[in-house]
Every structure is written in C-alpha cells, then in structure tokens.
Amino acid sequence: MAEYTMILTEMQGRVAVIRLNRPKALNALCDQLMEELGQALRGYDADPGVAAIVITGSEKAFAAGADIKEMQSRTYPAVYLDDFIGKRWEAVTYVQKPVIAAVAGYALGGGCELAMMCDMIIAAETAKFGQPEINLGVIPGAGGTQRLTRAIGKAKAMDLVLTARMMDANEAERSGLVARIVPAADVVAEAVKIGEKIASLSAPAVAMAKEAVNRAFETTLAEGVKFERRAFQALFSTEDQKEGMAAFAEKRPPAFRNR
Numbered sequence: 044m045a046e047y048t049m050i051l052t053e054m055q056g057r058v059a060v061i062r063l064n065r066p067k068a069l070n071a072l073c074d075q076l077m078e079e080l081g082q083a084l085r086g087y088d089a090d091p092g093v094a095a096i097v098i099t100g101s102e103k104a105f106a107a108g109a110d111i112k113e114m115q116s117r118t119y120p121a122v123y124l125d126d127f128i129g130k131r132w133e134a135v136t137y138v139q140k141p142v143i144a145a146v147a148g149y150a151l152g153g154g155c156e157l158a159m160m161c162d163m164i165i166a167a168e169t170a171k172f173g174q175p176e177i178n179l180g181v182i183p184g185a186g187g188t189q190r191l192t193r194a195i196g197k198a199k200a201m202d203l204v205l206t207a208r209m210m211d212a213n214e215a216e217r218s219g220l221v222a223r224i225v226p227a228a229d230v231v232a233e234a235v236k237i238g239e240k241i242a243s244l245s246a247p248a249v250a251m252a253k254e255a256v257n258r259a260f261e262t263t264l265a266e267g268v269k270f271e272r273r274a275f276q277a278l279f280s281t282e283d284q285k286e287g288m289a290a291f292a293e294k295r296p297p298a299f300r301n302r
C-alpha cells in the first residue's frame with residue numbers, strides 16, 4: 044500500500060473510504076493531496092476486492108477549495124503548461140466504480156467541484172456548498188460552472204457563482220445537488236451503506252448503469268437513449284443477468300458473480 048501523507052484510506056468490507064486529511068487547512072486541495080487522491084482512486088478502481096469508493100473529509104470541511112496559498116503566485120504560462128486542474132483533478136471522473144462523496148461542513152470551490160465529480164453526494168445536515176472563487180478574482184476552474192448548472196439549473200448556479208453565496212444542505216437537496224441528507228455523525232456510515240448495497244449487485248451492471256447515467260451529462264437525449272439501449276442489450280451477455288432473472292422467478296436472492 045502506498046504511503047500517503049494527506050489522505051487516510053481504509054476498507055470497510057468491500058467499500059474503500061478515502062478521507063481527505065489536511066485538517067489545519069480545512070482540506071484545501073493542494074497538488075500533493077490531489078496526486079495522492081488520484082493514486083488511491085486508480086488503485087481501488089483496479090482492485091477487484093473493491094466495489095465502491097467513498098470520499099469524505101472532516102466534520103468541519105469536506106474541502107474548502109483549491110489551495111489558495113499554493114495558487115496565488117502562479118502565472119498563466121505555468122498553469123497552462125502544467126495543465127493545472129486537468130491531469131490531477133479529473134482522476135475521479137475516470138473511475139469505473141461508483142464514487143460517493145460524503146460531505147460534512149464546507150464543500151467550497153474546488154471542494155464542491157470534487158464532490159460534483161463523484162457519482163452521488165450524501166450530505167450531513169452541516170454541509171455547505173458554494174463556488175466562492177469570484178471573491179478571489181477568478182472563477183470555478185474544475186467544472187463548477189458546468190456541473191453545478193447541470194445539477195441545479197441556471198438560476199441558482201448564477202446566484203452561487205456570481206455572489207459566492209453558500210447553500211446549506213437543505214437547499215442543496217431541494218435543488219438536486221444532493222441525494223440524501225443525514226445527521227453529521229452518520230454521513231460516512233450512510234455512504235458506506237450505499238457502497239455495501241452496490242457491492243451486493245452485479246459489477247458489470249453497476250458500471251454500465253453509472254456510465255449510462257453519466258452519459259446524460261455528455262450528450263443529447265436521442266444519443267443517450269441509444270447508448271442506454273446498447274448497454275442494456277449487452278448485459279444479456281452476462282451470467283449475472285441469467286442469475287438475477289432466475290433468482291426473481293425462483294423467489295430467492297440472487298448470487299451475482301460479476302460476470
């Protein structure tokens with residue numbers, strides 16, 4: 044197992060939990076933290092013992108954004124040549140297994156963007172979401188203007204991005220950003236429970252379901268529906284489809300074998 048200094052990792056059954064761990068900086072997402080997160084995500088995605096991944100932070104902050112102190116002196120040529128954001132930040136979007144963000148406290152700027160790159164957000168009652176980059180003389184740079192707008196619509200996205208206003212968990216749930224709200228003490232347990240449910244299902248079906256839903260963000264309705272139909276049809280080539288349907292007919296729980 045790799046040595047990490049800015050994240051903590053543990054397995055809970057077949058669910059991998061990655062905890063962002065820079066408490067003194069409210070989990071500000073510096074380059075090293077993002078490198079470590081990417082490495083952990085790639086490792087878990089390749090590990091057949093892992094069915095789902097949870098990313099969480101601390102009670103006070105999921106992440107208070109990209110590391111402002113690390114960014115402040117950067118120049119355009121430097122961020123351009125380094126592909127700042129691209130390489131390091133998009134690792135989570137390449138993961139085939141479901142990734143669940145368990146958010147307590149602040150999810151601001153790059154922290155909100157990281158949560159939105161995950162497949163689902165479970166929020167503690169204490170969660171606060173925002174894109175306050177405008178206060179710093181910049182704009183969201185890791186997909187915030189795009190993913191937030193698709194998730195909650197133009198009216199609220201403009202409100203947040205132009206004014207730096209934060210949204211609490213209730214507003215985020217009402218607006219469609221968040222799947223569930225739970226008491227702060229339960230946020231990781233709830234996300235792990237979802238991961239465990241996923242672990243009991245057929246991995247090829249889970250991966251295709253995730254890919255198909257994500258396709259809705261990338262393409263037209265007609266293309267998305269066509270993609271879904273092909274994926275649905277392809278699943279008839281799996282043993283798990285035969286098992287799942289036989290188990291239903293025989294009134295017994297299915298025993299999926301991920302093939």
Ligand code: CO8
Pocket residue numbers: 067068069071072107108109110111112113127128132149151152153154156175176178179182183184185
């Ligand atoms: N970067 C660096 N350090 C931070 C950050 C951050 N984003 N957020 C907090 N910290 C540090 C503080 O500087 C402070 O450190 P120190 O004790 O050494 O002074 C420590 O964390 C605790 O913070 P506060 O004392 O400010 O704690 P409060 O409880 O008073 O306030 C807040 C909490 C409201 C969350 C406040 O810290 C805050 O406003 N933070 C900044 C939020 C922000 O602007 N986020 C957006 C950052 S820009 C961004 O994310 C761009 C994304 C672009 C894509 C990604 C590219 C890599």
